[in-house]
Amino acid sequence: MNKKQKKMLVRIGIAAILLLALPQVPAEGLARFALYMIPYLTIGYDILLKAAKGIKNRQIFDENFLMAVATVGAIALALYQKNGDYTEAIAVMLFYQIGEWFQSYAVGKSRRNISELMDIRPDYANVEQEGQLEQVDPDEVEIGTVIVVQPGEKVPIDGVVLEGASTLNTSALTGESLPRDIQAGDEIVSGCINMTGVLKVRTTREFGESTVSKILDLVENASSRKSRSENFISRFARVYTPAVCGAALALAVLPPLVRMAGMGLPADWGSWIYRALTFLVISCPCALVISIPLSFFAGIGGAGKAGILVKGSNYLETLSQTGIVVFDKTGTLTQGVFEVNGIHHSELENERLIEYAALAESASSHPISRSLQRAYGKEIDRGRVTDIREISGNGVTAKVDGVEVAAGNDKLMNRLGISCIPCHSAGTIIHMAIDGAYAGHIVISDVVKPHSEEAIRLLKKSGVRKTVMLTGDRKKAADQTAAQLGIDEVYSELLPADKVEQVEKLLAEKRGKEKLAFVGDGINDAPVLGRADIGIAMGAMGSDAAIEAADVVLMDDDPMQIAKAIRISRKCLGIVYQNIVFAIGIKLICLVLGALGIANMWLAIFADVGVMILAVLNAIRALFVKNL
Amino acid sequence: MKKTYKIDVDCANCANKMETAAQKTEGVKSAVVNFMTLKMNVEFEEGADPKSVMQEVRRNCKKVEDDCEIFL
Numbered sequence: 001m002n003k004k005q006k007k008m009l010v011r012i013g014i015a016a017i018l019l020l021a022l023p024q025v026p027a028e029g030l031a032r033f034a035l036y037m038i039p040y041l042t043i044g045y046d047i048l049l050k051a052a053k054g055i056k057n058r059q060i061f062d063e064n065f066l067m068a069v070a071t072v073g074a075i076a077l078a079l080y081q082k083n084g085d086y087t088e089a090i091a092v093m094l095f096y097q098i099g100e101w102f103q104s105y106a107v108g109k110s111r112r113n114i115s116e117l118m119d120i121r122p123d124y125a126n127v128e129q130e131g132q133l134e135q136v137d138p139d140e141v142e143i144g145t146v147i148v149v150q151p152g153e154k155v156p157i158d159g160v161v162l163e164g165a166s167t168l169n170t171s172a173l174t175g176e177s178l179p180r181d182i183q184a185g186d187e188i189v190s191g192c193i194n195m196t197g198v199l200k201v202r203t204t205r206e207f208g209e210s211t212v213s214k215i216l217d218l219v220e221n222a223s224s225r226k227s228r229s230e231n232f233i234s235r236f237a238r239v240y241t242p243a244v245c246g247a248a249l250a251l252a253v254l255p256p257l258v259r260m261a262g263m264g265l266p267a268d269w270g271s272w273i274y275r276a277l278t279f280l281v282i283s284c285p286c287a288l289v290i291s292i293p294l295s296f297f298a299g300i301g302g303a304g305k306a307g308i309l310v311k312g313s314n315y316l317e318t319l320s321q322t323g324i325v326v327f328d329k330t331g332t333l334t335q336g337v338f339e340v341n342g343i344h345h346s347e348l349e350n351e352r353l354i355e356y357a358a359l360a361e362s363a364s365s366h367p368i369s370r371s372l373q374r375a376y377g378k379e380i381d382r383g384r385v386t387d388i389r390e391i392s393g394n395g396v397t398a399k400v401d402g403v404e405v406a407a408g409n410d411k412l413m414n415r416l417g418i419s420c421i422p423c424h425s426a427g428t429i430i431h432m433a434i435d436g437a438y439a440g441h442i443v444i445s446d447v448v449k450p451h452s453e454e455a456i457r458l459l460k461k462s463g464v465r466k467t468v469m470l471t472g473d474r475k476k477a478a479d480q481t482a483a484q485l486g487i488d489e490v491y492s493e494l495l496p497a498d499k500v501e502q503v504e505k506l507l508a509e510k511r512g513k514e515k516l517a518f519v520g521d522g523i524n525d526a527p528v529l530g531r532a533d534i535g536i537a538m539g540a541m542g543s544d545a546a547i548e549a550a551d552v553v554l555m556d557d558d559p560m561q562i563a564k565a566i567r568i569s570r571k572c573l574g575i576v577y578q579n580i581v582f583a584i585g586i587k588l589i590c591l592v593l594g595a596l597g598i599a600n601m602w603l604a605i606f607a608d609v610g611v612m613i614l615a616v617l618n619a620i621r622a623l624f625v626k627n628l
Numbered sequence: 629m630k631k632t633y634k635i636d637v638d639c640a641n642c643a644n645k646m647e648t649a650a651q652k653t654e655g656v657k658s659a660v661v662n663f664m665t666l667k668m669n670v671e672f673e674e675g676a677d678p679k680s681v682m683q684e685v686r687r688n689c690k691k692v693e694d695d696c697e698i699f700l
Contacts, residue, residue: 053694062693063641104638111664224662224669234644290640290663297664 001105008101015043015094019087033079036086044071044093061241063284067096070280073273074601081270088601092281099609103290106616110294113623114301120172120191120212122156138207149199155192158210159201161185166197173215174556175307191215214547215555218311219304223297225312229576233292236584237285244283244591251595252276271597278594281604282587287612291579291619298622299572306625307555308565315551318534320569323514325464325562326503328528329471329478330367331521332538333485333559334446338371338428345421346432346440353432357442360398360405363388368428371444372407391415393472393495395430406433409474413438427477445477453485455559460486462567465514468506470499470528499528507533519562525549536562567628575622579615586611631678633668634699635661642693649688655681668698 001009018039027035041048044067051068059065074089124135126148133148138156141147146162149155155168165183173191182188188201191212207213252275256267296313303310310316327333343350358376361369362385373380388398394415395408406416413420413431418438420431427445431438456467468489471478478492491502507516518525518532521539526549529535537550539557547553554561590607593599599607637643643663650659650668655676660669670685672678679700686698 050694057691057694059692063639100639103640107640107664111666220665220667221662221669223664224660224667226660234647237641237644238648284641286639286641289644293640293662293664 002108005101005105005108008097011042012094012098012101015039015090015097018042019090019094023087028084032084033086036090040071040075040086040090040093043090043097044068047093047096048072061245063241063286066241066245066280066283067093070277070601073277073280077270077274077277092601092605095605095609096281099286099612102609102613103286103616106620107290107294110298110301110620110623114297114304120154121216122154122190122212125156125207126150126153138210141203141207143203143206145203147201147203149194149201151194151196151198153194154212155188155190155194155199155201156210156212157201157203157207158190158205159188159203161188161199162202163200164197166199167195169193169195170555173211173307175305175561215304215309218309218547218553219300222300222310222312223293225314226293227296227313227317227576229317229573229580230292230296230313233285233288233580237289240285241283244279247591247595248276248279248283251279274601275594275597278599278601278604279591281601282590282594282607284608287583287587287608287615288580290612291583291615292576294616295572295575295579295619295622298620299568299575299625302572302623302625303565303568306561306564306568308561308568309547309553309555310565310569311551311553315534316569316572318515319517319552319566320573321513321515322517322534322566322569323463323465324468324506324510324516325459325466326468326470326506326516326518326532327487328499328518328520328525329469329473329481330446331557332519333452333469334448334481338367338444338446340371340375340442341427341445342425342443344423344425344441344443345438347437348434348439353440353442356400356403356405356434356439357407357430357432359385359400360388360396360407364390364396367446368430368444372430372442404435407431428473446473446481448481448484449557449559451558451560455563456485456487458560458563459566462563462570464566465511470494470502472496496524496527499525500531503528503531507531517562517566519559521557536565538562564625564628568625571625571628572622575618579618582618583611583615629678630669630671633670633682635666635668635697636699637661637663637666637693637696642696645692646689646696649692650685653681653685653688656685659685 022035025035047064047067050064054062054065071089071093075086078085122138125138125141126133127136127145128148141157161182161184163184167179168182170180170192179195190210252273256269256272259265260267296316299316300310343353346353354376358372361372362380362382384401386399388396390396395412397406406412407430410420410431418433420438423429423441423443425443427443430442432440459467467487469482469487470491472494473492475492478490482490494502503518510516515533517534517536518528519536519538520529529549535550536552538554552565587607590599590603594604637646640663643661647659647661650656655673657671657673672681682700689696689698
């Protein structure tokens with residue numbers, strides 16, 4: 001609680017006690033009025049002052065003004081009717097203030113909760129100076145500085161480990177509780193907690209460019225991208241208050257006039273004005289206006305804690321409407337760690353063939369090239385390779401030791417006019433040609449991630465209509481993986497550009513409001529991520545490209561996170577709709593009851609404060625995502 | 629040019645009012661008020677001086693909601 005809230009709590013307490021005690025005091029007439037004014041002014045003086053300022057600034061639909069009119073009106077009515085019933089006016093003011101207090105407390109609390117969830121900001125970095133460790137502001141550490149990370153400390157800046165071995169807790173970043181081992185030579189990502197050993201790290205980035213800063217920045221700004229629901233509510237609020245006030249005015253004036261002129265009845269001004277005043281109490285749109293952004297904020301915070309970064313409320317909303325999920329295969333459903341599984345029809349020794357292949361592919365960082373380089377197992381001497389040409393979607397040609405080498409798929413062989421022997425194994429086939437003659441092929445296969453199948457099943461269960469897999473792989477390998485995982489549609493042998501085209505076709509197939517999500521590893525599918533309704537990049541820890549390109553970033557590379565992200569968004573949006581319907585519904589019902597004279601001010605204050613409190617409590621539920 | 633300012637305001641509807649007031653201020657291309665993080669993102673029009681525009685934004689916000697503050 002801050003100072004303002006404590007002060008308010010004291011005022012609420014005093015006013016409540018006085019309100020309960022005053023009926024015991026046998027005062028009449030003016031004395032009674034004066035006595036009741038004590039709790040009224042205690043609780044409401046600031047509202048009256050703000051209302052006066054509002055009038056000066058011509059803000060008549062300000063809620064302070066409305067509360068002031070409603071309560072002053074009720075007191076005036078009590079004076080006029082000489083019944084001495086001031087309790088209602090005071091109670092309205094009291095409950096209004098309780099509501100405001102609760103709102104400010106709840107919002108403050110969830111603000112803190114969510115920032116604690118994302119409490120990954122490191123406070124300092126240890127820099128070794130003349131044999132002494134000195135704590136400095138991470139902002140001041142330059143690239144290339146050697147920092148020391150002790151056990152129990154957060155890694156403040158991205159870098160490479162120079163010395164030491166340790167275990168890292170990455171749960172603050174990924175939501176994944178399994179610790180990660182790290183040793184000299186490994187890249188280290190800021191925001192992880194060093195658990196066991198002392199590490200010496202050479203920083204490769206500035207603090208502002210480090211993973212942890214980027215993530216914090218992203219999460220903090222996420223709720224500024226407002227969703228359609230939020231925009232709807234702010235537009236609604238702008239219209240709602242003036243409309244209810246207009247209705248209140250009409251209710252106060254028209255029925256009495258009609259009764260007098262048309263029906264010959266007594267005007268009964270008192271009860272109609274009373275009804276109009278109850279309208280004013282209900283006219284405050286606070287419950288709606290606070291609960292919707294709060295729900296999104298809590299949802300984004302909860303997702304962040306689970307290692308799912310949603311870049312904006314609008315994306316959370318879109319994600320919840322996902323009907324089609326399109327996957328990139330490699331690195332998403334499969335590990336993207338390829339292994340050489342076989343060498344067939346080789347004209348040379350197997351080692352020689354691998355050596356040529358590894359050298360020819362040496363300039364590429366594609367997973368396939370890396371697996372060839374791994375299979376080769378020796379240091380690659382790039383000096384032996386010249387004239388490297390990468391043909392996107394086909395392969396590479398290069399000169400190794402002056403010998404013409406081509407490594408790639410059957411398209412490459414066709415292009416070069418070399419006939420190749422097709423392979424029956426499932427996997428990626430690298431055909432090799434040396435000096436223009438076919439030299440056999442290398443079979444490389446990818447491993448499906450352990451949770452892929454379950455993730456697809458969960459997606460279906462949470463209401464995704466169709467799952468699609470896109471891949472540059474051969475049809476055979478692709479079909480096999482898809483069947484194994486239970487994916488509905490597969491499109492294989494696609495070039496990067498074909499993937500965009502395929503996604504566009506799928507976009508055209510969407511039904512109604514459903515949205516299409518594309519899941520990729522964010523490395524070379526940025527155009528597709530951008531084209532889909534919502535782009536999800538996974539395994540993004542330490543990959544800037546992925547964080548930049550996607551709308552939703554999964555820090556971990558576990559496909560279960562995709563289903564989790566969709567579930568979180570559905571829960572959050574469910575809460576948003578509940579709040580919209582609940583708050584508007586109760587208010588409308590109370591307005592009708594008020595107009596008919598059934599609802600009194602007590603009910604009106606419930607419609608205002610009670611609904612707000614319930615909506616806020618409901619909104620906070622969006623924060624709890626652990627069991628989704 | 630875009631800039632972010634810290635703000636202080638107590639109620640969500642007031643934050644919305646501040647947003648509208650800021651958007652209507654001359655020299656402001658777009659303004660977003662984020663009640664949850666208490667921040668205001670302002671995009672200025674070409675050639676506008678952020679300092680003087682923000683003074684005006686602050687004045688306009690104070691008009692619609694007396695109990696607010698923008699930390700310039």
